[in-house]
Each structure stands twice: as C-alpha cells, then as structure tokens.
Amino acid sequence: MVSPHGGNGAKAQAIPQDAVASNAPAGLYVHVPFCRGKCPYCDFYSEPSPALASRWVDGVLREADLYGDLFSRFDTLYLGGGTPSFLSGEDLGRLLSGLQRRFRWESSVEITLEANPDDVTPEKAALWWDLGINRLSLGVQSLDDAMLGVLGRRHTAAQAAAAVEAARQAGFTNLGLDLMWGLPGQSLAQWRETMESVLAFSPEHLSCYELTLEKGTVFYQMACRGDLSLPSQAQSRLFFTATSRFLRQRGYVHYEISNFARGDVFRSRHNQKYWRHVPYLGLGPSAHSFDGRRRWWNARSVETYCEMVEAGGWPVAGREIPGPEERRLEALMLGFRTREGVPLALVGDTDRARRAVTTTVSQGLLEVQRQRLRPTLAGWLVANRLPLLFD
C-alpha cells in the first residue's frame, strides 16, 4: 500500500508540519464519482449507479481519518464530480457532518456543490442550504435546447432556469454557472445569445469552457470519423476573445482563462488554491492532493478505492515530490492561467529571462504590472506555451 507519507509508520512524523509551504488555509476537495449517465464529451471518472454511494461515503470518511491534522485548517470544501447533486440527502448529510467533525475549519467556509440542473428541485436546494452548502455550481452548459441535445445533457433550458430560480429561492447568493462554447455547429451569435440569457440570472460566477476533445470519449471518436463540426482555430480564438469582451463589459472580472466573477469576492475561493500553489486535500477516487511539498493521487475506480481504505490503507495510486525546477514550472504554468500572472522574481533576472520578458511583452503576450508578469488575452490564447518561454 502506498502512503503519501512515504511509509506506513506514524503519519504525524512522516510529514513535518513545516512542509506545508503556505500559511493559507487549505482546500478540501471530495470527488463524487457518480453520474446518471455518461456525457459524450466527458472523460471524468464516474459510476452510473448510486448503489455504491453509501459505501463510498464510509470510504471517504475513513480516508479523512487517515489524515488527522496534517492539514491544519480548511476554508473551502468543494464537492465535485461526477454529479454531487445526484447524492441522496442522507448520504450528503452523513458526508458533510463527518467531514466537519474530522477537520478544523475556518469560521467562514466556502462550501461548493456541483449540481446538474435536472437534480435541482426547490426541496433539494433547501436541503443543501440547510446542510451548510453556500455555493452552487450549476452545470448549465447551454441555454439552447438543440445544443443541450447535442451535448447529451439530460436537462432543458427551461429546467436550467427553474434550477436557478430554486437555488435563489433556497437562499443561495453565490451561484456559479458552467457554460460551454465551441460546440458542434455552434455559431458565435448563438453563443452570444446564450451568454445574454444567462446574464439574466445575474450569476455571481461564470465558467466558460471551450469544448475540448478528450481521448476515449464519444465525441473524440466522432471527431476522428469527421462526424463533428467544431470551430476552426481562428473561430475559436474569436469565441474566446468575444466571450472575454462581452462579460467584462457586463461587469465580470475575467480572472482565469475560463473563469469570470461578478466582482473579486465571487471568485472561486477553492479553485484559486490550485492556481496559487496552496495546499489542498482531495478525498475520494481519483482525487489529487498537494500538501505544499508533495503531490499524490488516489486510485481511480470506486471499487478499488473502497477496498483500499476498508483494508485500512491509503487509497493512493501514485505520488511525487516535485523538485525546485518542477515547482517553478508548475508555478509558471498555473500562474499564467490567472489574471495576476506570476511574480517577476519567478522568471529570474538572468539575461535570458530578461530577454524573454522583453520579447513576450513586445509580442503582446504578457504585460508587466506591479512587479508581476501578467498574461494578456493574446497570451492566454497560447497559455500552454508561455511557461516554455521562460527556462
């Protein structure tokens, strides 16, 4: 059995507290590996049946026990998936109270639940609110029923609107909506229309993801056969910039490549931890963790995961300790995804680095502001390459 602590011995000694690089409170992620069905574009791990849900809750709590006070305190909890809204109230309640008892929490915690619109009823929304969940992330994806059909979603635009309404009624004042663009056959005008309609809900947060083809998905196979008409590179550039312009004009902060907030307070506190190298603990199958020094990840299948924790071991499938060079690369890679970019100090002040800064700035990919190197829209469009320009 692999332990993220590097051995099977006493865990408290295995990871010295000072290994946690940052003083910032950590984030807790729980992977809920259940979905009603499989969307044709999605490569996340999920089980179609909730039969294992209660066993899974036990497993997650067992896993939580293993970590004790390794992470001193948390200020976010994110239930992601999969489809967390698929969980029964009972399982969800058991999970939340169990986690609450096992870890130390800041006084103000952001608790996010990912929900599919077809799961959101006024009753469920009220229940979630009562359980302490204070942020919903709704997988709306589109407000065009034809597009929703193409995406294989089980909800309609009307259901999405009803879900928003239910959430608001239940008391949610921090609502995030997930949208997708660059869909098969989608025009820029259609996309603008979707955004326009979505803004009528005044969401606090918007994630606008470009549809990406992931290996092993139905869409991927269709694309290989040429059965999917996706936008060209030039078109998708246009989608990206148009989205940014449109939402910024409507008062949203474009704070990460795919993320927008109606004011800085509504940024996703949890997701920012990933981009800022702040520690996070991931519980559940295929979840990833980072303690400030080490990274480790869990077994992918619910079965294996449960068996491992039930046997009293770590459900860990792999781990690594990134060296200084690797951490730097991570910091560049993650930092350049955000509006804040990276501190100038991170790229160093060798001649090479200075030259790279001058070149990228003159190419309009980055800008220097308050000792930080920040990506422009053009820079974001090539974000994957940016770290390579500084080595």
Add this chain to the structure above:
Amino acid sequence: MPKIRNFSIIAHIDHGKSTLADRLIQTTGLVSEREFRDQILDTMDLERERGITIKSNTVTLPYVRPNGEEYALNLIDTPGHVDFSYEVSRALASCEGVLLLVDASQGVEAQTLANLYVAMEHDLTIIPVINKIDLPSADVERVKGEIENELALDADQAVLCSAKEGMGIQDVLEAIVERIPEPQGDLEAPLAALIFDAHYDSFRGAIIACRVFDGSVKAGDRIRFMSNGAVHKVEEVGVMRLKREPRKVLKAGEVGYIIAGIKTVSDVSIGDTITLDEDPVADPLPGFREVKPVVFSSIYPVSSDDYPSLAATLEKYKLNDAALVYQKDSSAALGQGFRCGFLGLLHLEIVQERLEREFDQSIIMTVPSVQYRFTLDTGETVTVENPQYYPDPVHIQSTEEPFIRASILCPERYMGTVMKLCTERRGQNPRFNVPIPGRVEIIFDMPLAEVIYDFYDRLKTVTQGYGSFDYEVTDYRPSDLVKVDFLVNGERVDALSIIVHRDRARAWAVQVCDRLKEEIPRHQFKIAIQGAIGTKIIARSTISAFRKDVTAKCYGGDITRKRKLLEKQKKGKKRMKMVGAVSIPQSAFVAVLKTDKE
C-alpha cells in the same frame, strides 16, 4: 607448408557476396556449424543496412583439396562505393584473382563493371561465378550470354553455385585453386608489403592488413613506412581467421596482419609500402596515393553541453578512420563544433551515422562544401572550404572551384539522360568510350561541388541502377561563386550558409527556405525565412504563428500530468537551437541536406 591463393569477390549489391563468403568460411571449416553466423564478414550493423562493405575484412581459409593438398585461401574483402575506389584498388592489387559473382536471375549489372575494370587493370584472373541457381527465376543461359557479350569473358568457364543452398561451393573452391595463379615473390629480396587496410585496437594500436610481395617480416623487425619514413618495431605478425592468429613470420605471397605498437594512426596510410628499416627495398610498390579530403562539413553537438563528449568521440573515431580529418570550428548559431574533411559524401554519411549510432552522439551537420579558391585584390590567394570564411566580396578578384574528371559507365540506352544530368550539373567537354559493346563510358569535366551532393542518387535514378560512377579531382577552374546566407526572422543562421555557383544560388535558396518552413515548428509569432546574397533577398518563406494553444480546464488538482507534458515539451526544446527567439529543431538542419525526391 600450404600453398597460397589470394582472391577477392566482386559483385553487385545483393548478388550474394556476403552469403558466398559465409559459405566459404563454413565449408572450409574455419568455423564450426554452431559458430556459423550469417554475414560474418560484415561486422558493422551499418554496413549491413546499407548493403555495402565499408571496411574491408580479410580472412584466411584453410582448404584441403580432395587429393589431400593443403591450401591457405586469402579472401580479401573490398568496400563497395566510389568514395572508396582507392581502397578497392589497393585491395585488388593484393590479389591474383577475383570471383565475379553474378545473380542468376538478375544478370550482369552496371555496378559490377567498375570493379571489374580495376581487376582487369591489375591483370587479375577473373572467375565468373553464377550464383542463386536455386532460384526458379534463374536463367543461367541468359546470364552466360551477358557474361560473354557484355563482359567479354569466357562463359564456359563460369562456375554455377547457390551460396544459400550450399550448392557448387566445392567447385568454387576448386576453381580458385586451379585457376588463380600462385603468388610470385622473392623471399630473399628486401621486404615489400602493401598496406590495404588498417584499423585501430585500443590495446594493440593500429592493426595493419597487408600483402607481402617480397621478403618476409617477423616480430622484432624494425619496419619502415615508405611514404613518411616512420619506423616501428614489430610486436606481432599473423593471419586473420575471424580472430587474429599469430604466426612466426609473414612471407612473400602471404596476406596477414602486422601489429607494431602504432598509436598514431595517421602514420598508417592505405596503399603505402612497408619495408625493413635495415634493408629497405629501393622502390615502393606502385600506386600509392595520399588520400585527401574533398568534402567538408561541420559537426556540432545538438546540445552545446555535449561538446566535450563529441570531442572525445571524434578522437576515438579517428583512430579507426584515418581518412577523416577535423579541426575546431564554431558557429554563432550552433556553438562549438568541428570542421571535418571527408573522402566523399558517402564517407560523410557513414561518419555521421556511426557517430550517432555507435557513439550515441546527437549531432547536427552543416551543408557539405568543397574547397574554393579566391584571389583577392591584394594578389593573395585564399582557400576556403567553410562558408564562414568567405572573403568580403568587394575584395574578391576571381574565384575558382575544383573540377573532377567524372566517368560514368552505363548501357548505351541511358546515354541521353546521363548527358542531360551532367549538363545540368555544369558538366563540360563530354568524351565517350565504348569499352564493351552496348556500354558507354561517358567522361565529363564537372565541378566537384555538383557531385558531392546528390549526384550519385540522381544518376542511379536516371539509369535505373545501371550507371556506375567514378571520379578524380583534376584541377581548379575559374567560376562565378556567391555566398548564400539564410536568415530566420532577420538573424543569420551561419551554419546554413553555403558557397555556390551564381546560377544555382536561387534554386538552392528556394529549396532551403521551403525545407525550413516544413521543419521549424510554429511559434507564437510569425517567422520570416529568407535566403540572401549579401543584402539581396533571393528567396523567402513564412511560417505563420500558431493561433491558439490553451487548455480550457486546469483544476481538479491534477497538476502533475500537465506539468509532465510541459517537461516533455521543454526537453524537446532543449534539442533545438535558438536563433534569436526562434527554436530550430535538429531536423531542420538535417532536412536541408536531404536530397530532392522528384
């Protein structure tokens, strides 16, 4: 005391030379069946893949005739390419006879001819051997006809065999014994031995393969190389029997090896005569020629950090290949490297492949060049084989380039296409010979620069494999030369510069610009590629910027996988050369050298 026969095998590629050699080795019992390994003579991988023998190997086969007479048959292997024609001639000069191997289904092919001429020049006994008679497509009568008509040899004398099936091998051995004359030589005369091959052993130093013509040599003798006067004390003599087998003495008529603690390989030149220091022979054996490099190119490590390792490797390599010459070189684009001189383009390719494959070096080679001569306005003449040292054009009074006498042998029907090819390559003054009915020898005066590149490949194409090619450098002739530079986003990539004839400059520049466009990956900005003479742009291409490379989602915490992807890209980038802000992959430098596939 066994009697001696010295022979070699001449064959077109794939007609079965290696198979026959293996078969002879096996039949004479030099190795047991168990030890018998296919293709024993060709030990280097590289040779096998390219189907040519680069470094000749020699082996002494013990043969007992049915009547009980004992023989030592020395099989001298020869390299098979025009760059090595000199080595071939030295190897053949060490024999009294050759087996001319012809594939029973393919018949006589052009490549056979060049070496056959050498054999004829040396007055060697030629035994036609028709191989692969086991093949259903074998047509012995037709092949006999070709031997008769095209080679003017007596086809009735042809020996039939199948090297693969082991048929007729005894007949081949008997023919060698009966028809090839016993070597003549005066045991009492001063030592005269011909060096036809040498290679380096890290423990023993140079191992010289030689044919003793007169006198004898033994351990303890002080031998002298007649070309340079170097004297060494012999440590060991012997014969090659797959492994070296020491003997007390090597006598007139014999073929064997000499080890004399020679650490400086450059002392040993193929074709040189070895004699005894105390009792030297008056005249060296005829035919010695100093091998001079004619093609030059620079070698750079892909990663500049590997320069010391490349330096050490070249030093080692040179021990086994005295023909390679090199000196330090440096380039703004590629950093520290070496300027190397080669016998020809094939030699260059072999060095390149061996460095990469056997010595595990990642290298970039620059476009090969010949040695040009420039007369400056000061009256001074400078020789330049590296475009980097191209003189300032305002001071150049006149330019000259090396010319060769190119001799192409092919069936008559290809005369037209060969003439056209040679004229395209600036060939002048065509002459013709008809050595055998149906074949022509076409002789042209041609600039060496025109053949070092892809001439041989083209020739093979236009003659469908029937053209053979040989050349010798003759003289320097006036020429109109220019230097073409290549600029990537305005920065000159010195390693791509080339000196060419003015008429060829544009075509070259266009081709290189296109190749670079294919090989240089898109960057986040537009890249302009230009070919220029001085400040005048003569060709250009553009690589448009990549438009988008961004991952929509980056959370869920799986940072490791994404970072690993970046690391992989970063590694790839390390193998590239930075010119300004542009990363040029090694493949771009290689692609520039690729021959045009029309």
